[in-house]
Amino acid sequence: MSFLTPEQLAAAHKANLEALFGLTNKAFEGVEKLVELNLQAVKASLAESASTAQKAFAVKDAQELLALQANLVQPAAEKALAYGRHLYEIASSTQAEVTKVAEAQLAEGSHNVQALFDNLAKNAPAGSESAVALAKSALSAANSAFDSVQKATKQAVEIAETNFAAATNVASKAAAQASRATSAKK
Numbered sequence: 001m002s003f004l005t006p007e008q009l010a011a012a013h014k015a016n017l018e019a020l021f022g023l024t025n026k027a028f029e030g031v032e033k034l035v036e037l038n039l040q041a042v043k044a045s046l047a048e049s050a051s052t053a054q055k056a057f058a059v060k061d062a063q064e065l066l067a068l069q070a071n072l073v074q075p076a077a078e079k080a081l082a083y084g085r086h087l088y089e090i091a092s093s094t095q096a097e098v099t100k101v102a103e104a105q106l107a108e109g110s111h112n113v114q115a116l117f118d119n120l121a122k123n124a125p126a127g128s129e130s131a132v133a134l135a136k137s138a139l140s141a142a143n144s145a146f147d148s149v150q151k152a153t154k155q156a157v158e159i160a161e162t163n164f165a166a167a168t169n170v171a172s173k174a175a176a177q178a179s180r181a182t183s184a185k186k
Contacts, residue, residue, distance in 0.1 A: 012112070019105045023098055030094030037086050044079070081172055088164060095157075103150075110143060 052072065059065045117139055121132045 015108070016105075019101060022101050026094060026097045026101065030090055033090045033094075034087070037083070037090065041083055077174075078172070081168055085168060092161070106146075110146075113139065 052068075055068055056065070059068060117132075117136055121136070124132050
C-alpha cells in the first residue's frame with residue numbers, strides 16, 4: 001500500500017525547493033540592504049571626517065577647538081541612532097519576510113501530515129482504531145505545542161521591538177541633553 005505517488009513526491013520536492021530559493025532570495029535582499037547602508041555610512045563618515053579635519057586646521061585657539069568638539073557631539077549621536085534604526089529595520093523586515101515564508105511552509109507541512117494521518121486512518125486494518133486515535137492525539141498535541149511556541153516567540157519579538165524603541169528614545173534624549181549642556185557652557 002503506497003501513501004504517496006511519485007507525482008506527489010515530485011510536487012513536494014518542487015515546493016520545498018521553491019521555498020528554499022525564496023528564503024535565500026529574501027536573505028540576500030537583506031544582505032544587499034545592509035551593504036548599501038554600510039556603504040552610505042562610510043561615504044558620509046569620510047566626507048564628514050574631511051570637513052571636520054579642515055575645520056580643525058582652521059582653529060586658532062583652544063576655545064574654538066572646544067566649540068568645534070561640542071558641535072560634533074549631537075550630530076554624531078543622532079547619526080549613530082539613525083544607523084541603528086536603519087539596521088534594525090533591515091533586520092526586522094528580513095526576519096518578518098523569512099518568518100512569513102517559513103510559517104506558510106510549516107502550515108502546508110502540517111496539512112500534509114494531517115492528510116497522511118487521515119489516509120492512514122482510512123486504510124488502517126481493523127482493530128487498530130486505538131493506535132490511530134493515539135497517533136492523531138499526538139499530532140494534535142504537537143501542533144498545539146508548536147502554536148504555543150510560535151505565539152511566545154512573536155510576543156518576545158514584540159517586546160524586543162518595544163524595548164529597542166524605548167532605548168532609542170532614551171539615547172536620543174540623552175544626546176540632545178548633552179548637546180544642550182555643552183552649548184550652555186559656551
